[in-house]
Amino acid sequence: METLNKAQKGEVVQLLKELVAIDSSQMPGKERVEEEMASYVTHYCKAMGMTVDKQEVAPGRPNLMAHWPEQTGSKSLMLEAHMDTVTVEGMTVDPFAGKIRDGKILGRGTCDTKGTMAAFLTALRIAGERGQLPADKLYFVAVMDEETCCEGAKELMKTDFRTDAAIVGEPTRCELVTCHKGPLWFEVETRGRACHPSLPEKGRNAIDEMARLVSFVHGAYTEHIQHKSHPLLGRSTAQVTVIEGGTRINIIPERCRAKIDGRYIPGQSLDEIKTEFERMARQQLGPEASFHIVSTKGFLPLDSPVESPLVRKLQKVIRQAGGSGKPQGVNYFADTGPFTAGGIASVIFGSGDIAQAHTADEYLELDQLYRATEVILTLLTQNVGRSILGE
Numbered sequence: 001m002e003t004l005n006k007a008q009k010g011e012v013v014q015l016l017k018e019l020v021a022i023d024s025s026q027m028p029g030k031e032r033v034e035e036e037m038a039s040y041v042t043h044y045c046k047a048m049g050m051t052v053d054k055q056e057v058a059p060g061r062p063n064l065m066a067h068w069p070e071q072t073g074s075k076s077l078m079l080e081a082h083m084d085t086v087t088v089e090g091m092t093v094d095p096f097a098g099k100i101r102d103g104k105i106l107g108r109g110t111c112d113t114k115g116t117m118a119a120f121l122t123a124l125r126i127a128g129e130r131g132q133l134p135a136d137k138l139y140f141v142a143v144m145d146e147e148t149c150c151e152g153a154k155e156l157m158k159t160d161f162r163t164d165a166a167i168v169g170e171p172t173r174c175e176l177v178t179c180h181k182g183p184l185w186f187e188v189e190t191r192g193r194a195c196h197p198s199l200p201e202k203g204r205n206a207i208d209e210m211a212r213l214v215s216f217v218h219g220a221y222t223e224h225i226q227h228k229s230h231p232l233l234g235r236s237t238a239q240v241t242v243i244e245g246g247t248r249i250n251i252i253p254e255r256c257r258a259k260i261d262g263r264y265i266p267g268q269s270l271d272e273i274k275t276e277f278e279r280m281a282r283q284q285l286g287p288e289a290s291f292h293i294v295s296t297k298g299f300l301p302l303d304s305p306v307e308s309p310l311v312r313k314l315q316k317v318i319r320q321a322g323g324s325g326k327p328q329g330v331n332y333f334a335d336t337g338p339f340t341a342g343g344i345a346s347v348i349f350g351s352g353d354i355a356q357a358h359t360a361d362e363y364l365e366l367d368q369l370y371r372a373t374e375v376i377l378t379l380l381t382q383n384v385g386r387s388i389l390g391e
């Protein structure tokens, strides 16, 4: 097991401070959010001897793909972290100072996810300098706009850039996350027929139909999707979260819309879920009801095979570093969604606790930062000249 010496610990902290000092927060109306971060990361990777490719998704908002051109292994592994953070509004600590207090570094992005980015870059740099690299083609990928809805990763998957596997950097307390649920957001509409409310039988009340749909979602539908459970994720859920319908107090409403937040365990494609929902809802509302799905948006859940060489090797190092190494499930989703859909075997690993992400006093324990760096460095140096993705 690699352990960082004092100088190396100082270096990873300094790197994180510099990343935190760059404002890459998603504030309403802000443009070119990741431009400065991207130029810093590009510089850092080039100084390591890496070539950096850039996908300009929007002006000043690129995805970066860095690798060592001399690495020509047949398999490829990406270490990935997003460059953006959530807003700094309402923060109770200086978001950019990277102040250190009680063994913690404070500021926006320390936990989500610049700490993990600093750990990945430092591990790559140390292993690279020593010439102790695995046979796999290693990529460091920094994406834009994860916090909105994994937009950067989605855009990257529209190109032909692919790796065999990915370690996505998000706060997991240096444990291994192999699965998360997939969200599927429905917007549905019921249509009725407007009329005077004193003669309701002349029309059809769209809100009434929606009310039946809501009881269906929270009743029969929920019961149906909860038949199956996943050992790490529990059961799927579906909740109506937004509803709007009707225009005036004295008109029977002809239109009602609702939004439904569904969180699904692995096992069904998004299309299968949608078709099943539609079929059951139609049955429930009856043939005369006018109901349709206006839009859906979603991600595939993550369910990485726990017997893959990457998972096994990471587990071993995590245990050596004092962690449990047990595969875990989480409630949030990440760039693993688009990557999985793009055919990349993905897991999540990183420093810090998701409970500290997006908070007013966001922080990262320095021990977590060191541990994440040591785990990734060990993963690289334990596999010098061999494939991490092979037996």
Ligand SMILES: [Zn+2]
Pocket (backbone or CB within 6 Å): 082, 112, 113, 146, 170, 171
């Ligand atoms: Zn994140």
